[in-house]
Amino acid sequence: MQRRSLMKAAAIAAILAGAGAAGAQDAEKKVIGVSIPSATHGFMGGLNWHAQDSIERLSAAYPNLEFVLATAGDAAKQVNDIEDMMATRNIDGLVVLPFESEPLTAPVAAVKEAGKFVTVVDRGLSQEGIEDLYVAGDNTAFGRVAGEYFAQNLEAGSKVVVLRGIPTTLDNERVEAFQAALDGSEIEILDMQHGNWNRDDAFTVMQDYLSKYPEIDAVWAADDDMAIGVMEAIAAANRTEEMWVIGGAGMKEVVKRIMEGDPQLPVNVTYPPALISSAIEMTALRFVSNAPMTGRFIISSQLITPENAEQFYYPDSPF
Numbered sequence: 001m002q003r004r005s006l007m008k009a010a011a012i013a014a015i016l017a018g019a020g021a022a023g024a025q026d027a028e029k030k031v032i033g034v035s036i037p038s039a040t041h042g043f044m045g046g047l048n049w050h051a052q053d054s055i056e057r058l059s060a061a062y063p064n065l066e067f068v069l070a071t072a073g074d075a076a077k078q079v080n081d082i083e084d085m086m087a088t089r090n091i092d093g094l095v096v097l098p099f100e101s102e103p104l105t106a107p108v109a110a111v112k113e114a115g116k117f118v119t120v121v122d123r124g125l126s127q128e129g130i131e132d133l134y135v136a137g138d139n140t141a142f143g144r145v146a147g148e149y150f151a152q153n154l155e156a157g158s159k160v161v162v163l164r165g166i167p168t169t170l171d172n173e174r175v176e177a178f179q180a181a182l183d184g185s186e187i188e189i190l191d192m193q194h195g196n197w198n199r200d201d202a203f204t205v206m207q208d209y210l211s212k213y214p215e216i217d218a219v220w221a222a223d224d225d226m227a228i229g230v231m232e233a234i235a236a237a238n239r240t241e242e243m244w245v246i247g248g249a250g251m252k253e254v255v256k257r258i259m260e261g262d263p264q265l266p267v268n269v270t271y272p273p274a275l276i277s278s279a280i281e282m283t284a285l286r287f288v289s290n291a292p293m294t295g296r297f298i299i300s301s302q303l304i305t306p307e308n309a310e311q312f313y314y315p316d317s318p319f
Contacts (some may be wrong), residue, residue, distance in 0.1 A: 030287040031066045032093045033085040034280060035078055036121075038071040041198055041225040043249050046273035046319025047097070054277040058284050065284055075103040082107050086114065093117035095283050097276065101126045101168045117286055117293075121279045124169040133286075134296045135279035136170065137271040141301040143174035145269050146220055146246050147181025149303065153266075156186035158217040161209045163195035163202055163226050174222060190216070195226045202229030210237045218244050224251035224268070231264060240264060249273070250304060250312050251319055259309040268304040270312065273319055275299055 034055065039045035048071065055067045068089050072078035078099045085091045094111050098104035098120070105125040112118045112130050120131040150160060162178070165171040175192065182189070190213050195202035202221065209216065210233060219234075221227035227247030234240055244264050247254055249271040257265045278297060286293040304312050 029064055029066060030092045031068060031089055032095065032280075032283055032287070033068045033070070033082070033089065033091040035070050035072070035081050035085070035094065035096045036276065037078070037097060037099045038073045040073065041223075042251055042319050043197065043223065043225060043271075043273050046317065047276045049318040050274045050277045051280065054280040058281065062284065062288050065287060067280075072099055075099040079103060079107045082111065086111060086116075091116060093119070093283050093286065095119045095121060095276075095279050097121040097279075098123045098125060098168070100166055105130070117283065119279050119283045121276055122170060123166075126169065132294045133279070133282060135275055135282065135299075136297075137275060137299045138301045139170045139173040140177045142248060142269055142271055143177030143179075143222075144181050145301055145303050146222070146248065147178040149246065149267055150178075150187060150218060150220065151182055151185040154185070154187050154217060157188070159188050159190050159213065159215050160218045160220060161190050161206075161213065161216055162192040162220045163205055163222055163230065164192055165194065165197045165223060165226075167194065178220060178222075195221070195223070195229070197223045197225060199225045199229035199232075202226035203233045206230040206233035207237075210234070210239060216243045219246070221245055221247045223247055224249050224254045227254065227265070234264075249319075252314055252317055255304060255309050255313045256315075258304055258306055259313060261306055266305075268309075268312075270300075270302045270304060272299060 034051060036051055037044050039048040055069060058065060059067060068085055070081035072081055094116055096108055101123055105127050108118060108125060109130050118131045119133040122136045164175060191209060193205045195205045219230055221230045224247040227245050230245055244266055246267060248269040250268055254265055254268055258268055282293050285291055
């Protein structure tokens with residue numbers, strides 16, 4: 001997690017602490033549902049950890065707040081989870097990180113239409129304006145920062161391949177920004193396929209790339225779990241010396257390798273899983289104070305290099 005993100009989180013925590021008096025005055029029980037994908041890969045494992053940690057802290061601080069946490073391994077289960085929260089728990093607010101944008105749009109819209117407070121995290125819905133609050137990393141910057149590094153460090157005529165995430169609005173934003181950053185560079189994107197932010201899927205996609213393209217100069221994996229799968233495929237094909245890889249999100253193992261000057265992992269781009277903590281805390285603030293909690297809260301993306309990697313390395317982090 002970035003130091004700037006920590007500062008923002010600390011500021012939110014301070015506001016929450018100051019809101020305690022207001023929360024004490026209104027002892028009416030409020031139920032907040034939290035619906036997120038299962039810990040199917042490293043980033044989501046870190047996000048799940050931060051979600052559980054935030055819920056524990058806020059439950060202790062505000063006895064009138066009750067949290068219902070559900071995790072889903074696919075979009076269909078997440079839809080069922082949200083419908084169950086509405087039907088059996090009568091939630092007052094929902095914090096949701098959509099497994100996929102399209103399938104979750106109508107169910108989340110139904111929650112909003114029922115008069116509930118809705119916070120959407122990270123992966124946006126396919127229809128704008130449904131949520132009260134949107135909390136995410138800067139996906140446009142995430143793609144642009146990576147693309148600028150490619151443009152500045154590859155020669156004209158270089159060939160690259162791209163691994164996309166799960167089909168979502170944020171994946172579209174990242175890829176479009178990456179492509180825009182390469183405009184005019186004469187760097188050729190050979191192929192773009194979905195690796196679904198999954199290590200095994202990325203391994204399979206990269207195997208396909210390696211069999212199809214005899215010349216690849218660099219890979220934008222766009223996620224550190226996918227980067228690990230990509231590098232495993234490259235090593236199995238004995239082509240490690242031919243190309244470097246850029247992932248994203250600041251996995252501690254990747255950051256450590258950048259600190260050590262690994263030529264295959266020259267840089268990384270930040271996208272902290274702790275953004276779920278900001279989303280849950282800001283939603284809680286909606287129910288324990290009179291502070292306005294609507295709009296967009298965007299956490300910036302930065303380039304991690306060997307020179308600054310130490311400040312992004314958290315050895316005790318779950319991710």
